[in-house]
Amino acid sequence: MEKRIEYLVNWLREKKEEAGADGLLVGLSGGIDSAVVAYLIKHAFPDHSLAVLLPINNSVEDQQDALAVVEQSGIDSVGIELTEPYQTTYEIIKNQLNEKGDWNNEKSQLGGANLQARLRMSALYAVGNNYNYLVVGTDNAAEDYTGYFTKYGDGGVDLVPLIHLRKEEVREMAETLNVPDSIIYKKPSAELWEGQTDEEELGLSYETIDAYLKGEEINPEDEVKLKKRHEITEHKRQVPAGPDKIEGV
Numbered sequence: 001m002e003k004r005i006e007y008l009v010n011w012l013r014e015k016k017e018e019a020g021a022d023g024l025l026v027g028l029s030g031g032i033d034s035a036v037v038a039y040l041i042k043h044a045f046p047d048h049s050l051a052v053l054l055p056i057n058n059s060v061e062d063q064q065d066a067l068a069v070v071e072q073s074g075i076d077s078v079g080i081e082l083t084e085p086y087q088t089t090y091e092i093i094k095n096q097l098n099e100k101g102d103w104n105n106e107k108s109q110l111g112g113a114n115l116q117a118r119l120r121m122s123a124l125y126a127v128g129n130n131y132n133y134l135v136v137g138t139d140n141a142a143e144d145y146t147g148y149f150t151k152y153g154d155g156g157v158d159l160v161p162l163i164h165l166r167k168e169e170v171r172e173m174a175e176t177l178n179v180p181d182s183i184i185y186k187k188p189s190a191e192l193w194e195g196q197t198d199e200e201e202l203g204l205s206y207e208t209i210d211a212y213l214k215g216e217e218i219n220p221e222d223e224v225k226l227k228k229r230h231e232i233t234e235h236k237r238q239v240p241a242g243p244d245k246i247e248g249v
């Protein structure tokens with residue numbers, strides 16, 4: 001694992017150089033994926049890395065976990081409270097669509113969740129512009145395969161160092177990096193609504209997804225579910241589609 005960490009740290013340094021950027025930043029949630037990325041960018045650039053805490057109705061526990069990562073890794077940090085901007089934006093959209101009689105209450109939970117992720121993305125890029133830092137994402141192999149991220153939200157980033165790591169490998173890396181245990185062993189959650197957990201929403205455990213990614217046999221029903229998720233989220237892993245260029249049309 002030490003070798004893999006060194007490889008990723010060097011890769012981060014190369015990408016920052018290539019981009020002519022001055023450093024790297026990550027949105028720090030209190031979850032394991034962003035904790036690992038925070039430690040990696042701090043290793044790569046001790047004086048030019050930044051953790052950005054962007055609470056939107058987050059639990060006290062998660063905020064404490066994010067602060068524990070800041071303290072233990074020594075990474076520079078900034079907190080930007082987005083609860084009110086989120087609520088205001090959401091209410092404006094809701095009111096305007098309500099006025100037209102078009103508001104769809106059933107879709108509101110997912111719409112609100114994706115808005116949170118995209119507001120965070122906008123804030124991260126605004127902070128990145130200020131420092132000339134790149135935005136580092138936290139997607140791992142399981143999230144990438146299942147498309148479990150918001151398009152142009154947490155998926156809207158410049159670099160994705162964990163993209164080939166299964167969730168179990170992220171955990172192993174977190175242990176090697178001395179990420180606090182409370183973070184390593186809690187249930188993965190996007191924290192986009194009360195009580196949300198990744199595994200419940202996906203209807204699949206990370207153990208199952210990881211097993212599949214390793215080429216192991218899994219329950220046929222789960223395999224169907226996984227393949228379906230992968231298929232319907234393919235557009236998220238591609239650049240936006242455009243028509244073929246046809247002469248004279």
Ligand SMILES: Nc1ncnc2c1ncn2[C@@H]1O[C@H](COP(=O)(O)OP(=O)(O)OC[C@H]2O[C@@H]([n+]3cccc(C(=O)O)c3)[C@H](O)[C@@H]2O)[C@@H](O)[C@H]1O
Pocket residue numbers: 110113114117147148149150151153154189190191192198201235236
């Ligand atoms: N075939 C197609 N070609 C091109 N575009 C297509 C498309 N099908 C849908 N779309 C577009 O994509 C949109 C759907 O994708 P998207 O906006 O991403 O939304 P969607 O995949 O519906 O939802 C995002 C999922 O990611 C989860 N999430 C989000 C953020 C963070 C985390 C976390 O783990 O922390 C998890 C969230 O809980 C939810 O399950 C549609 O609204 C439509 O605009």
Ligand SMILES: Nc1ncnc2c1ncn2[C@@H]1O[C@H](COP(=O)(O)OP(=O)(O)OP(=O)(O)O)[C@@H](O)[C@H]1O
Pocket residue numbers: 026027028029030031032033034035052053054055056058120137138154187188189190191198
């Ligand atoms: N409150 C927050 N402040 C800053 N960034 C956030 C916040 N919530 C989510 N993010 C960003 O969105 C990313 C996606 O969230 P996700 O839940 O997949 O990762 P995680 O919380 O780091 O780990 P886990 O998946 O185990 O919960 C986070 O890694 C982080 O970069």
Ligand SMILES: [Mg+2]
Pocket residue numbers: 029030031032188189190191
């Ligand atoms: Mg999380």
